[in-house]
Amino acid sequence: MVDSHSTPLRGTITIPGDKSISHRSIIFGAISSGTTTVSHFLKSADCLSTMQVFRDLGVNIQEDDDQVQIKGLGLTGLQEPTVDLDMGNSGTSTRLISGLLAGQPFASRMVGDASLSKRPMGRVIDPLTEMGATFDSDDRHLPMTVHGGHLQGMRYRLPVASAQVKSAVILAALQAEGPTVIEEPSPSRDHTERMLQTFSPQSISRTAHEITITPGQPFAGQAIIVPGDISSAAFWLVAGAIVPGSEITIKNVGINPTRTGILNVLDRMGAQVTQTNHQDQVEPSADLTVTFSDLQPFEVGAEEIPGLVDEVPLLALLAARANGISKITGAEELRFKESDRLQVVTQEFKKLGIQIEELPDGLVIDGRQPWHLEDANLDSHDDHRIAMTLKIASLLVDKPVNIKNFEAVNISYPTFMTDLEHLRK
Numbered sequence: 001m002v003d004s005h006s007t008p009l010r011g012t013i014t015i016p017g018d019k020s021i022s023h024r025s026i027i028f029g030a031i032s033s034g035t036t037t038v039s040h041f042l043k044s045a046d047c048l049s050t051m052q053v054f055r056d057l058g059v060n061i062q063e064d065d066d067q068v069q070i071k072g073l074g075l076t077g078l079q080e081p082t083v084d085l086d087m088g089n090s091g092t093s094t095r096l097i098s099g100l101l102a103g104q105p106f107a108s109r110m111v112g113d114a115s116l117s118k119r120p121m122g123r124v125i126d127p128l129t130e131m132g133a134t135f136d137s138d139d140r141h142l143p144m145t146v147h148g149g150h151l152q153g154m155r156y157r158l159p160v161a162s163a164q165v166k167s168a169v170i171l172a173a174l175q176a177e178g179p180t181v182i183e184e185p186s187p188s189r190d191h192t193e194r195m196l197q198t199f200s201p202q203s204i205s206r207t208a209h210e211i212t213i214t215p216g217q218p219f220a221g222q223a224i225i226v227p228g229d230i231s232s233a234a235f236w237l238v239a240g241a242i243v244p245g246s247e248i249t250i251k252n253v254g255i256n257p258t259r260t261g262i263l264n265v266l267d268r269m270g271a272q273v274t275q276t277n278h279q280d281q282v283e284p285s286a287d288l289t290v291t292f293s294d295l296q297p298f299e300v301g302a303e304e305i306p307g308l309v310d311e312v313p314l315l316a317l318l319a320a321r322a323n324g325i326s327k328i329t330g331a332e333e334l335r336f337k338e339s340d341r342l343q344v345v346t347q348e349f350k351k352l353g354i355q356i357e358e359l360p361d362g363l364v365i366d367g368r369q370p371w372h373l374e375d376a377n378l379d380s381h382d383d384h385r386i387a388m389t390l391k392i393a394s395l396l397v398d399k400p401v402n403i404k405n406f407e408a409v410n411i412s413y414p415t416f417m418t419d420l421e422h423l424r425k
């Protein structure tokens with residue numbers, strides 16, 4: 001697609017529902033008794049993959065605009081699939097559903113697209129095997145068949161701070177014999193824990209560093225309202241902070257503290273972001289308003305990465321507009337996402353003339369150097385977050401640029417361009 005120099009972004013938008021919470025609402029709805037209704041469900045390709053997988057496991061799911069109704073079958077009511085379970089592009093679907101299927105009395109074969117088939121699955125195969133499931137896989141990648149087993153509870157310390165791995169172990173532990181205790185090296189997003197607390201409060205207890213799962217408890221269907229996705233809001237928070245003259249309000253954004261790392265970094269940079277209209281249901285939310293401001297450089301290290309893991313490409317863009325050298329380290333996990341996001345951000349930002357250096361575990365960016373467009377053919381590498389980051393970057397380029405496979409935005413934010421057009425008016 002072709003773009004030209006942009007005007008300030010001004011106005012108010014309501015962004016789509018949170019991707020992580022939308023996936024989990026289907027999973028917990030499916031394994032509960034009774035009906036679960038989900039409002040403001042994210043109808044993006046990733047969440048539709050999760051929805052189709054549960055239909056293939058025999059669950060009745062009805063859709064009406066952004067409302068979804070799930071008729072739960074309980075933990076023992078899922079049916080053996082007669083087709084391959086297609087996870088599309090979604091790491092979250094694959095890893096969380098692997099945990100659930102690890103305890104089911106049948107075999108399920110999971111497949112995915114080219115990008116997902118390159119992503120590591122050993123991180124769920126190892127703990128789930130330790131609990132009693134068995135896996136056939138292509139060198140610990142998709143396609144992968146999980147043979148559900150009779151699971152035993154265990155004590156497990158996560159080797160990486162990953163909400164997907166933690167959630168896979170939680171979903172398996174609900175079906176195990178005896179309790180499971182999970183220790184986290186540093187806190188990752190806790191949507192699974194909060195949802196479990198809502199659907200089945202007796203199943204979970206937690207302290208600052210440990211989660212204990214008690215199997216065999218009842219699950220009751222719920223009415224879930226999904227807040228806006230802070231990882232989608234982040235594109236507008238960054239756009240508002242870097243495009244001169246901008247002021248953007250984003251309504252009803254999820255501000256779970258395990259997800260708000262981007263707000264902390266913006267604050268340290270001197271960006272102006274205000275919060276109003278706080279709500280607190282299963283997940284806290286607020287309206288966020290950002291205004292253009294001068295930005296100071298920042299440093300982000302390993303301990304902050306889990307709270308902003310999907311926002312690292314956007315942090316690189318913020319750094320490229322800051323008045324100094326910024327450094328991101330401890331981010332090697334970025335190499336295992338839809339693309340190698342450290343390598344791809346470096347490659348694509350260099351085309352914009354941004355001073356960026358790739359580290360084994362991060363990035364160094366000098367925002368003081370003016371940008372010079374060196375190559376107008378940008379490439380999303382089929383990665384939704386790269387596509388949207390490059391689109392926001394292109395707002396500051398006064399020549400047309402192309403973004404190859406921009407359609408990747410459909411993975412998490414199908415209405416991204418509609419919201420951009422609204423803010424440009």
Ligand SMILES: O=C(O)C1=C[C@@H](OP(=O)(O)O)[C@@H](O)[C@H](O)C1
Nearest residue numbers: 020092161162163164165309310
């Ligand atoms: O649990 C989740 O919903 C997610 C966890 C994160 O992945 P990791 O668990 O691999 O860090 C994140 O990058 C992904 O977009 C969504």
Ligand SMILES: C=C(OP(=O)(O)O)C(=O)O
Nearest residue numbers: 089090091092093310337
């Ligand atoms: C990494 C992401 O998602 P997933 O792991 O579910 O593919 C993402 O949305 O940036």
